Amino acid sequence: MDAPNDKYLPARILWQHRWSPRLLSFRISREAGFRFVPGQFARLGLHQANGVPVWRAYSMASATWDDHLEFYSIIVPDGAFTSRLEQLQIGDELMMERQPFGFFTTNRFADGRDLWMLGTGTGLAPYLAILQDESTWTRFERIILVHCARNAEDLAYRAEITALRDHPLWAEHGHKLIYQPVATRDDTVAGALHARIPALLQSGELEAHLDIPLTLADSRIMICGSPNMVHDTHKALLGRGFRLSRLAAPAQIAVENAW
Numbered sequence: 001m002d003a004p005n006d007k008y009l010p011a012r013i014l015w016q017h018r019w020s021p022r023l024l025s026f027r028i029s030r031e032a033g034f035r036f037v038p039g040q041f042a043r044l045g046l047h048q049a050n051g052v053p054v055w056r057a058y059s060m061a062s063a064t065w066d067d068h069l070e071f072y073s074i075i076v077p078d079g080a081f082t083s084r085l086e087q088l089q090i091g092d093e094l095m096m097e098r099q100p101f102g103f104f105t106t107n108r109f110a111d112g113r114d115l116w117m118l119g120t121g122t123g124l125a126p127y128l129a130i131l132q133d134e135s136t137w138t139r140f141e142r143i144i145l146v147h148c149a150r151n152a153e154d155l156a157y158r159a160e161i162t163a164l165r166d167h168p169l170w171a172e173h174g175h176k177l178i179y180q181p182v183a184t185r186d187d188t189v190a191g192a193l194h195a196r197i198p199a200l201l202q203s204g205e206l207e208a209h210l211d212i213p214l215t216l217a218d219s220r221i222m223i224c225g226s227p228n229m230v231h232d233t234h235k236a237l238l239g240r241g242f243r244l245s246r247l248a249a250p251a252q253i254a255v256e257n258a259w
């Protein structure tokens, strides 16, 4: 049997940013040998008072070449992991499994013209890594990020997303990014839409607002967020002929439940 430390590594909190009482970003030290594909997740562990560690999945939100790993987290009141996470200080330790996980990556798609990234809440996290991958900017003609949250405070990373357009590695492609905020309970966000993503798809409002149609030939669509949102969005697209993409049978849709 493997000793536990064959499976996980210690990591230290390097940086924290609190967006709101419920939303926290943090960075941890990264073992040089830990490699991942943008869109994948890590498994992070914390010791509990009862001695049994609690492990949770976390999508990487940072670039594959960064020295650190960044994560974007909900804080669930009484959540086994996050109520401990929010108490950690810079320098504190947590555990990280040695391997990354998941298939929510753009290499599962056949080539297409438009990459759509539809996310609610912390479902934004994998897109932040995908947007820091040069191949995303060169491979697609348009990159459409739709982030849906309740209010302005929950629409985190807006300035950082805008700044990504000017990154020297892909600045010549920066114009390809279209960022569409959706605030379902707040009408103060400039340029935002206000209905849930499945409703925006069903009504055609999202495509009309952006003046970009969703088509089987051109659109590659990633969906990440609450399980109900993923289900309803997937269903809305299935009804229009879009299909889940598999490595063996590339199509248009990739999904990831954020819990």
Ligand SMILES: Cc1cc2nc3c(=O)[nH]c(=O)nc-3n(C[C@H](O)[C@H](O)[C@H](O)COP(=O)(O)OP(=O)(O)OC[C@H]3O[C@@H](n4cnc5c(N)ncnc54)[C@H](O)[C@@H]3O)c2cc1C
Pocket: 041, 056, 057, 058, 059, 060, 071, 072, 073, 074, 075, 076, 078, 079, 080, 081, 082, 083, 102, 121, 122, 123, 125, 126, 256, 257, 258, 259
């Ligand atoms: C593949 C995968 C990737 C994930 N990536 C992230 C990530 O990047 N960031 C992140 O914050 N969480 C992510 N999660 C969820 C994460 O693993 C934990 O569930 C979350 O951190 C809460 O842990 P907890 O122990 O405090 O509460 P839990 O006991 O795990 O959850 C309690 C309840 O909180 C709600 N909840 C859990 N996670 C979220 C969330 N992200 N947003 C809104 N409500 C939630 C659900 O209602 C859940 O039943 C991911 C989960 C999966 C399966």
Ligand SMILES: NC(=O)c1ccc[n+]([C@@H]2O[C@H](COP(=O)([O-])OP(=O)(O)OC[C@H]3O[C@@H](n4cnc5c(N)ncnc54)[C@H](OP(=O)(O)O)[C@@H]3O)[C@@H](O)[C@H]2O)c1
Pocket: 022, 074, 120, 121, 122, 148, 149, 150, 154, 182, 183, 184, 185, 196, 197, 198, 226, 228, 229, 230, 232
């Ligand atoms: N955000 C807050 O201020 C807040 C405050 C206290 C507690 N909480 C709790 O924290 C948990 C997570 O909250 P969250 O705001 O991060 O996540 P969330 O409830 O999943 O909401 C994030 C966004 O997804 C939308 N959404 C929710 N269900 C959907 C569905 N089935 N289909 C499509 N879109 C959907 C929401 O729209 P709607 O606005 O229409 O729901 C919102 O815009 C919830 O249990 C919530 O009760 C949140």
